[in-house]
Amino acid sequence: MYTNGESATYQQDFWLFGYGSLIWKPPPHFDRRVPGYIDGFVRHTHASSEDHRGTPEDPGRVVTLIDKSFWETVWGAAYHIIPENVEEVKAYLDIREINGYSIQYTDFQPAEQTLPVIKCLVYIGMPDNPQFLGALQPEDVAEKINQSRGPSGENRDYLLNLEQALLELSPGSKDQHISDLAARVRGMARPDRSVLRG
Template sequence: MSADGLTAEKEEFWLFGYGSLIWKPPPHFDQRVPGYVTGYVRRFWQVGRYQDHRGTPEAPGRVVTLIERSFWETLDDHHPSGSDRVWGTAYRIQPDKVAEVRDYLDIREINGYTVHYTDFHPADGSPVIKTLVYIGTPDNEQFMGPQDPQKLAEHIYTSVGPSGPNKDYLLCLEAALDGLSPESGDGHITDLASRLRGIEKRLEPVPSPDQEAIERELEKRESIDGLEETEKRGL
């Protein structure tokens, strides 16, 4: 990697994804490697892209960012962070597509995020890889800082934007992390997802058995009526 942080066309360019990039990868990658970085904490403390990514300007959704552990330790956070590892996925971009992908990422990630470089540790013990990562630092106006977990889960549950419900982002991230490694779970993400499912259960009750029986009977009746009509027509 060159001294100014830019990657020459024939040098390897790796990107670290710790949020939606885990399940929605960038274009033109030829290697995908699960692993982790150290020295950071992942938190749902960033307003979504352009404030309408998973919400609206009036009610912006939330997405994750990385916070330097040394700074996070000075904050009053409701969630502990026992592990020094933030799991995610590193992607190697095809050399002739690096410029194109950089432009794509600047559009996708740049609002409130800045470019950083960090060491990535592959899960299989392979040598460390220097990766680019987009981080929403605390000095950007999209950074929200510590929030009450229940209020944050409720906000995520109610937020919807052009990219879909904010809750889908949270649940997809939980599932994606669980699929990387037996060690790749994130307590902050898991707790928020659990709270969200509790909200769903409370506000979206399952139909009663009697109602389900009625619906099954109606479906059966419609099926019988359709069969009788077909027989009448001699079909």
């Protein structure tokens, strides 16, 4: 059983689920971070990034969620946004997350099983949007991630940060797809950016 205040904190207001860079680079104005997972999706690097981890001429690859059978889970973190800052955070997220992503709502299960399910907003790159690239062979995806760079930095750093954040999130939160790609990328030489500057 929960106190009225604790129950209200979890059942009301604005919660956001982060499953990619939001895990290690959270939104502003949150007052609570809860590790946990959502059911029915699998995380995959099927989304293009022309605005953060690549450019329109050379898009990088970032994660999105794909519908999966009911037993699949995607680990991430839910953030409770301070009520007076909700509109500001939504505007921030529309710049950071909206390129090819649509807003959905989903039930989030905290890792701490004594906490109730939380209804969260989540940004998902759906297959019918132009930024959804679909599957490639893992080696091709790793090569693309290794060589891409955008205004937010190296695409490879995005992947390696995501893997580390997932490993630290909670027992059982490792993502085999992300770890496989990260191992492949770590085995590749970093691109020589001095050639581009010269």
